[in-house]
Amino acid sequence: MTVADSLEDLRARVLAADEARYQALYAQDGAALERLLAQDYLHTHANGKTEDRAAFLATILAGRFRFVDAVRTAQQVRLAGGAVVLSGKTTTTLDVGGAPRVMRNAFVTVWVEAAGGPLQMLHWQATALPDA
Template sequence: MADLTPDRVRELEQSHLVALSSNDLDTLDRLYAADRVHIHYDGRREDKATYLAPLRSGEVRYVALEPYGEQRVWAEGSTGVVTGDLAWRAETSARGSVDGLIAYTSVWVDRGAGPVHLVWHSSPTPRRPA
């Protein structure tokens, strides 16, 4: 198991956002830990399968994920954490185009088989892009 560095955590986070905004489900499936937890800005909690299901079915498609403001990255041993602000836009079958601004925390961990994304937690933010 290799220690994560801040630069490696930044690369992983960028890969995650690119895969999500390009609907690259194979990459997301590989990046996401089997026990991943996603906590949406409205408090909904989803496991890996539940989170990926609407992406697979086409119910939801993220079309823009744009970090803004300060992004902070920490790495300690086999764990990496990213916090920042993100402007997002998605196309949904139920509500059409939706968007928002969130503050988020993203957790990466290497358990010995390479780093995986373990936790995403977001909440609405009043901070606006510059």
Template sequence: MKSSILIMLMALLAAPAWAQKGGEKDVAAAVEALRAAMVNADRAALENLTADDLSYGHSSGKIENRASFVETIAGGQSDFVSITLSEQKITLSDNTALVRHKFQAETNDGGKPGNVSLGILLVWQKQKGAWKLLARQAYKL
């Protein structure tokens, strides 16, 4: 009897760690879906992955709302040929996730090939059971 109580107590104490690991995987999947949506200029996916009140900050200081961000990518003004993310770290706090990573991309904006190398901070919020991008800030490395 004592051993079953001890096992149940250990399971209850470990449950938040299990939930957090699962949460990190879900956030990582949302980040990957955003990366793919940006490369594919997928308007529906971009809208599905972002919060209505998105604040999308560029390394230049320019700030876009959700409509502007989606239109810039889906409308082709910003054309990502490829995006590679590295050194990603995810931190969870209740229904909020902070994601930091390095962002390297090949672009073809206005028919001009280019390369981008930035540091990124993403703020994700769980809304109605799904992770939505609430804020993004890029900075020059």
């Protein structure tokens, strides 16, 4: 990301990259996720468990759960040095062994530009939201 990027252009790029990541999660597309996740990616679940890139990809590809839907709201995009921070709220529906599970989380993601220009997610952090 350069200073020349407008905030709207940056917002559009990061939201498109994040949507591509969700589509890869829905499809359990390991190749797409490998392109979208930085080599030193960390995924911190709402329960506090943290997985590195290899462990997260193994979890997704093992099919222990399947992403069905993720409705994101209150999304904010901020530039922080050479990184982009995307935060907001999500209501995510998973299929866990044939049973639906809905999670409501606040999230923060950090995106960086890979060599050659594509955005890659460096970090995901979720915090469970209290029941309404």
